[in-house]
Amino acid sequence: MEMSFFLLVMVVIIISFVLSFWLLLLHYSWASPPKEMDPIPGSLGWPILGESFSFLSNFSSPCGIYNFIYQRQQRYGKVFKTNVLGRFTIFMSGREASKILLTGKDGIVRLNLFYTGKQVLGPTSLLQTSGDAHKRLRRLIAEPLSVDGLKKYFQFMNRLAIETLDQWPGRTVFVLEEASTFTLKVIGNMTMSLEPTGDEQQKFRANFKLISSSFASLPLKIPGTAFYRGIKARDRMYAMLNSIIYNRRSGNSFQQDFLESLIMKHSKGADEEGSEDNKLTDTQLKDNILTLLVAGHDTTTSALTWLIKFLEENPAVLDKLREEHLEIQANRKGGTNLTWSEVNNMPYTAKVINETLRRATVLPWFSRKASEDFEIDGYKIKKDWSINLDVVSIHHDPQVFQNPYKFDPSRFDAPIKPFSFLGFGSGPRMCPGMNLAKLEISIFIHHLLCRYKWTALEKDDSVQPTLVRMPRNKYPIVAEPL
């Protein structure tokens, strides 16, 4: 009896799920495909459903979502149209497209987030603003994320990297998990002075994980779904931020962190919501702290993990990089700690980071929406169309990168052609967190290379079903002292 009741509940859940998904697609794709898309090669798939099933099945396949793009490029060429998850959309590649879409002169395009991302990050997030509002927000966050602004967090990152690596020998280490814990502790400390251990850190981490997983979920706000859990976790995160902001304003606590610098210099008091355009409301503060957490965590985690994996697979590069770090260590006058000037003088490390970002392309495409009609490569793009720039192809163009699948940091010895390397993007949306990401990676790699050698426990190149490309097996290794 209990069993059949359970089955009945399961059937009802599955039917409601399928129905909601279908209604959702119906809601978004009721409009017929724009006639102007006819000249663009590609297929819009089934009525309403489009090519969503193929998109979703590639998303969770070992090759990952890029496979969806790759298959269609083989069939249609570097520009094609499709219809996925209720969106008629164009995929494009090449330097011309890259230049037009990223420099977006006079704001011809804006960022195009999925519904889930919009809901979770909030309306005043940097990712949802454009034009002057976007420029203003960028200005406000630029200073604390500048090389000089990051100096005060350097010792924290240094200590944390050493403590993390202390735990590595004698066990299986999942590099992705370690990198994730490291980068989340760094950004939690930087933004709001969160201690790296304890209850608050645990809660912060648990909420962040739920928020992060809700991005690539179906947009169904029904209890039990990933999206619903993400929204609830976001509410808890905001409650935590409310109490921190309240304490800072009432003078109960003072910290030298990112939040403090925004509150001191750029925020409106809780009771002055309407005044002074140049200051941030509490909602803007929270939306943008969350935006930095979300934009900075998975990307840096993924890059650090790929870098360690690529090193192990390319022993000559590993040896050369280790040489750079052992030399820094050997030249150190007294003290065992990495110094600020040392971390800012690691030329080969900088090339290895770039090559990692090229080969791994952690963000496989950049999404935009046309704000007006324009033309790329002879194709007419109409206002409000969604356009995705395929960055994987740009990063593996044999005309620019000889032998593109080889991991070879020396290609960054000479300047790269403009709009060919987009590891941190380009133009007005270029990554504002790139100095932070490079700093975290350089510090971690320094301590890793000076202390350990490691062996991978599996040979597996498949990727996780997430928007940021990460190794599916979390890259398990064993490490031992040099």
Ligand code: HEM
């Ligand atoms: C290795 C690590 C990272 C990589 C590979 C990366 C990559 C990128 C790329 C390619 C873009 C541009 C996307 C586009 O044009 O659509 C971007 C934007 C952005 N990144 Fe990063 N990022 C990294 C780390 C970080 C960190 C640490 C932070 C913050 C603390 C951050 C915050 C942001 C934000 C807020 C944007 C949006 C900027 C805007 O719309 O104006 N990123 N990132």
